[in-house]
Amino acid sequence: MIFMNTTNNEFSKNKPINIFLPESAQKKLFLTFWLIFLIRIGGSIPIPGIDENSFSNLFQSSSSVQNVLQNFSGSNSFPTLFSLGISPSINASIIMQLFLSINPDLKKMQREEGEFGRRKIEQYIRYLTLFLSLVQSLFLSFSFKQFIFGWTIFKTIEISFFLTTGSMVVLWISEVITKSGITNGSSLLVFLTIIGNTPQQFKQLLPYLNIFNSLLIIFILFVTVNSIIFLQQSTISIPIVTLKISTKNSETANLRQKTFLPFKFNQTGVMPIVFTSYMLPILTSVGYFCLQKINNFHIFPFSIICPKIFGQIIYFGVEFFLICLFTYFYSTLTLNPKDVSDDLQKTAFFIPGIRPGQQTFRYLEKLFQRQALIGGFILAANAVLLNVVSLICKVQIVESISIGSQIIIVGVIIEIVEKFRALIISDIYKNYFKVKN
Incomplete structure (x- = not known):
């Protein structure tokens, strides 16, 4: 129970406002729990x-x-x-x-x-x-x-x-x-599936863990989770102005300086990991098939043998490349710089120092490409890092702590926290204006 102090005596004498769980949040929470219960029954x-x-x-x-x-x-x-x-x-x-x-x-x-x-x-x-x-x-x-x-x-x-x-x-x-x-229903159901399978997966993993492996996995989890939080929460804010605002008025000029067009640093979510997980087994099978055919037809005077460690290096390199590639590809699908440029031009907004139209498109295209490459590099580095740790520890990293699962878990938790925060703030303002009136 939290109290709000105001200069309005009538408001301060009224009942304290419970901003921990306002009525609107309680209803949403109850409905969500009831629907999850139906999922469990089904x-x-x-x-x-x-x-x-x-x-x-x-x-x-x-x-x-x-x-x-x-x-x-x-x-x-x-x-x-x-x-x-x-x-x-x-x-x-x-x-x-x-x-x-x-x-x-x-x-x-x-x-x-x-x-x-x-x-x-x-x-x-x-x-x-x-x-x-x-x-x-x-x-x-x-x-x-x-x-x-x-x-x-x-x-x-x-x-x-x-x-x-x-x-x-x-x-x-x-x-x-x-x-x-x-929160988003699809993400929540996937989140619950991951969380529900986690205890059983860790139970199967426990006999193969020792102190070194446990500490190494905990450290890597700390690094990867923080990287995912950075990717999910970071935004790029592009300053924009409109021709409708007069630059002579200092007050509107200050407002103009605070107008930004925000874009999430990671626009792709878990999709690059999903596409890579589909492609890697196919490429691995094709690679082994081609190597077998080359040896069978005796194209070279000697048989080509791929050492295990060399095969792992190739596998991790291909995985890294595919995640970066799919991050770049999927970013262009979810966020087209041409569409953003056209929308800005239609609403009479422009980026300071850059002409509307083609120049804005080129500027946004370079910005989004750089953003996609950096995001893809971070995502790929974390995915490969988990696989390297799995190879060093000689244990299979469980599905619930893979990069894809981490993105879903972190995303759902952040979305739920932000939703409750918005409901709490909305409830405070409703009660405040109700007393004022």
Whole structure:
């Protein structure tokens, strides 16, 4: 309970204002907890028609079944109503962002049609989520053919509809959390999945840790988490002025000097890590295949053997390069300097010392490129650093402390803190003006 001191006697005599948990924050928090509870219930409802005993026995002994579940449902447990989770929606959002960058009609609708265009894009994402959920559920259902009682094609379709319905329910819950809860729904669900898997992962890791490994991992976590906080919280502020403000008025001149166009230092979030995780296994397989074919055809008079340490160096180098490349590529998708330049020109704003139009575009393009390269370098360095530590300690770094997981965890925590801070400040002002009136 915190008290606010003011010069208004009537306000100070009134009841103290609780700015720790205002009513609006309590409602959002309660709604979010209730929806998370529904997610947990849906995650406990098993898919009908599957032999749970035979599935569990094979699951314990077969890594291929675990890989199928991990690839298509993102979990390593018996398939349930919400097994697909939020992954189809996230994949649909990524695909839609790629479509927006290559389709001028979609891009024009998003930029020029305001709220209508935004809702139309969201509708397209829902349709794409439905399609991806159906495809994933069909693959998952056919992979469980041996566990289905009295298998028929109709039972497989029935199970796929069951999984697809669960995925769309999860999408609806995430949208409700985003609209009326405490943070972005999709990020929160991924955050909860990571946190939920952390204890089990660390439990499996404990037998392989010693004092040196533990201290080294703690130190590296301290470095990487602070780097992620720097990337997530740092902004670039570009000073802008407008022709509508008179420079003769000293008061407006001071206001003009305080007008900035802020841009987050890291515009890409976790996407470069996601793209790199998709590409690295493919490139590794292609590399080993080509090396095997070269040795089989005896192109050289000797067999080419790649030492393990040399292979690790190449792997880390390719990983570093791909993260930097995807950071640069995805930055151009999320933040186009041409669009920013056009918007400034339309609203009669310009950057001091730089002419509107082409010069502004070139200035912003160089600034964003430099920003993307620095951000990509920091992100790649931290990702490779964790892998090097994993190699030194001879233990597999758990998924919950990877760079991608750190970005999600830090981002969600920061967003929740900022949301509560805004609600607290809003509650203070509402109570203050209520007493003043």
